Amino acid sequence: MNPELIEHVTKLVMEKMQGQQHTGVNTASPVKFWDHTSGNENKTAYSRKQDESPAKHQGELIKFNPYSEAPQESEAKPPSEKRPSRGEESVSQELQELKDKTPARIGVGRAGVRPKTDTWLKFRFDHAAAVDAVYGDVKESLLSRLELFKVNTQVEDKEVYIRRPDYGRKLSEEAKRTISDRCKQAPTVQIVVSDGLSSSAIEENVEDVFLSLKQSLTSLDLDMGTPFYIEKGRVAVMDDVGELLKPKVVVLLIGERPGLVSAESLSAYLCYKPRKGIIEADRMVISNIHKGGIPPVEAGAYLGTVIQKILKYEASGVSLVKKEE
Numbered sequence: 565m566n567p568e569l570i571e572h573v574t575k576l577v578m579e580k581m582q583g584q585q586h587t588g589v590n591t592a593s594p595v596k597f598w599d600h601t602s603g604n605e606n607k608t609a610y611s612r613k614q615d616e617s618p619a620k621h622q623g624e625l626i627k628f629n630p631y632s633e634a635p636q637e638s639e640a641k642p643p644s645e646k647r648p649s650r651g652e653e654s655v656s657q658e659l660q661e662l663k664d665k666t667p668a669r670i671g672v673g674r675a676g677v678r679p680k681t682d683t684w685l686k687f688r689f690d691h692a693a694a695v696d697a698v699y700g701d702v703k704e705s706l707l708s709r710l711e712l713f714k715v716n717t718q719v720e721d722k723e724v725y726i727r728r729p730d731y732g733r734k735l736s737e738e739a740k741r742t743i744s745d746r747c748k749q750a751p752t753v754q755i756v757v758s759d760g761l762s763s764s765a766i767e768e769n770v771e772d773v774f775l776s777l778k779q780s781l782t783s784l785d786l787d788m789g790t791p792f793y794i795e796k797g798r799v800a801v802m803d804d805v806g807e808l809l810k811p812k813v814v815v816l817l818i819g820e821r822p823g824l825v826s827a828e829s830l831s832a833y834l835c836y837k838p839r840k841g842i843i844e845a846d847r848m849v850i851s852n853i854h855k856g857g858i859p860p861v862e863a864g865a866y867l868g869t870v871i872q873k874i875l876k877y878e879a880s881g882v883s884l885v886k887k888e889e
């Protein structure tokens with residue numbers, strides 16, 4: 565459907581509903597809601613047929629209540645009857661406590677069987693941010709500020725990137741040549757950045773993580789390779805980097821698949837001597853690096869200590885855990 569038309573209709577409905585709330589009149593509304601709270605056996609749509617007596621149903625349109633006040637299935641009562649107040653306050657308080665603990669969409673209420681308009685609009689906004697994160701490109705200005713040169717995987721098109729993760733796990737032939745020409749061989753730590761599934765994650769966080777990681781490696785006296793940027797990469801592309809440069813540890817800062825809470829979350833995947841044929845269990849991840857999760861500057865410093873541990877045990881992932889035991 566035409567998005568402008570949807571927006572126009574939504575606006576009209578909102579205006580109408582607001583008008584009714586002000587006047588207290590809701591009987592003349594052309595907008596009908598499903599009356600699932602009235603305990604109606606056969607769940608008849610609340611929008612009645614015109615030949616039914618309008619008087620019978622006038623004033624019965626559902627009142628919008630906060631979620632905590634909405635009756636549960638088992639205690640559903642007709643809207644005219646007063647709902648029990650027993651425990652209402654504590655339920656509402658418990659719900660608020662749960663809501664305070666998570667950014668997830670809980671206790672958002674409903675209008676009939678549908679989400680409320682603002683919930684729905686917020687969902688569409690977050691979904692749009694997720695799509696932008698996946699399809700967007702990291703700005704050249706950021707890469708040049710961090711002195712990262714850019715190479716490609718075997719995908720150039722985003723649609724192909726999404727459908728064929730295997731292509732994103734391999735460097736292009738040109739990328740292999742450029743990396744071999746420009747990078748220091750056999751460093752202790754090789755930092756690589758990639759947009760992965762969220763260019764927004766890179767734009768928002770990578771500068772802080774990258775700079776604090778570099779600082780942390782310097783203070784731990786760990787030797788660093790030449791960092792670079794891989795466009796449309798996947799986690800396992802670090803195996804090709806390992807084959808080419810033979811670093812002891814690769815740290816790949818990559819955009820996570822966006823969700824509907826954050827579209828700008830970054831992960832740092834680490835591996836000791838990555839190479840072709842390595843198993844996934846030998847990688848490790850520090851995920852959820854963003855302003856609502858692990859603060860980027862902290863993550864950079866923390867990564868330094870994880871790398872130190874990897875070097876000490878000469879292992880990463882499950883192999884590291886086993887050696888630690």
Ligand code: B12
Nearest residue numbers: 760761798799800819820821844845847848849850851852
């Ligand atoms: C998608 C996803 C998966 C998918 C990956 C499928 C795929 N091919 O893309 C599946 C369902 C297979 C999966 C499995 C697991 N996952 Co997972 N996964 C994610 C998710 C939602 C997004 C990851 C992402 O965007 N990666 C970036 C893109 C570009 O990577 P990619 O190359 O396309 O795909 C690779 C990575 O996704 C990686 N990967 C995915 N999960 C994990 C977990 C670990 C520990 C490692 C080392 C790698 C890894 O494996 C893929 C193949 O190489 C994150 C949530 C988040 N906030 O990051 C959790 C997340 C990374 N996963 C997690 C976990 C625990 C696991 C499992 C260990 C679960 C289990 N008990 O089996 C396994 C391990 C898989 C592995 N590779 O070793 C945790 C890690 C917690 C932590 N900090 O250590 C996260 C953060 C979710 C969470 N909040 O708990 N996962």
